[in-house]
Amino acid sequence: MKKIFFLALSLILITSLAYAEKPHGPKAIEVNISVGTADGQMKFTPESLTFERGTYYKLVITNPSSDEHYFTSDAFATHIFTRKVEVMDKEGKTIVEIHGAINDLELKPGARVEWFFFPMTKGNDLKLFCHKKGHEAQGMVGSINIIGDL
Numbered sequence: 025m026k027k028i029f030f031l032a033l034s035l036i037l038i039t040s041l042a043y044a045e046k047p048h049g050p051k052a053i054e055v056n057i058s059v060g061t062a063d064g065q066m067k068f069t070p071e072s073l074t075f076e077r078g079t080y081y082k083l084v085i086t087n088p089s090s091d092e093h094y095f096t097s098d099a100f101a102t103h104i105f106t107r108k109v110e111v112m113d114k115e116g117k118t119i120v121e122i123h124g125a126i127n128d129l130e131l132k133p134g135a136r137v138e139w140f141f142f143p144m145t146k147g148n149d150l151k152l153f154c155h156k157k158g159h160e161a162q163g164m165v166g167s168i169n170i171i172g173d174l
């Protein structure tokens with residue numbers, strides 16, 4: 025009887041350890057993009073992003089500049105399924121989780137957000153831009169591609 029108890033106990037421990045390793049579901053592929061630059065350039069870095077269908081992504085968007093910038097793409101929003109967007113504080117700790125469809129983010133200087141999503145339908149050269157006054161004209165445009173047969 026004691027043996028069965030210890031066997032059950034160790035099974036519970038092993039199971040909880042396995043879950044502890046990934047408390048937030050499947051592992052996402054991390055992709056980084058920044059809006060603006062530390063020296064004030066009006067651009068996205070990189071200017072183009074490519075995602076593959078059937079893959080789970082964590083898109084990390086940071087604003088290293090001293091301006092406010094938008095990450096806006098109406099087309100992107102209709103081609104993906106957003107699981108959540110996490111907003112970080114200065115220490116990198118999540119302070120807000122947002123759920124539901126999102127197509128427009130405004131990032132204050134120094135901000136960092138993490139966008140967790142699944143690319144759903146193919147997209148070629150989906151427009152990404154910053155709609156802060158004059159920024160698009162100064163080059164704050166980019167493109168997003170969604171590829172894959174799945």
Ligand SMILES: [Cu+2]
Pocket residue numbers: 060092093094154155156159164
């Ligand atoms: Cu901008």
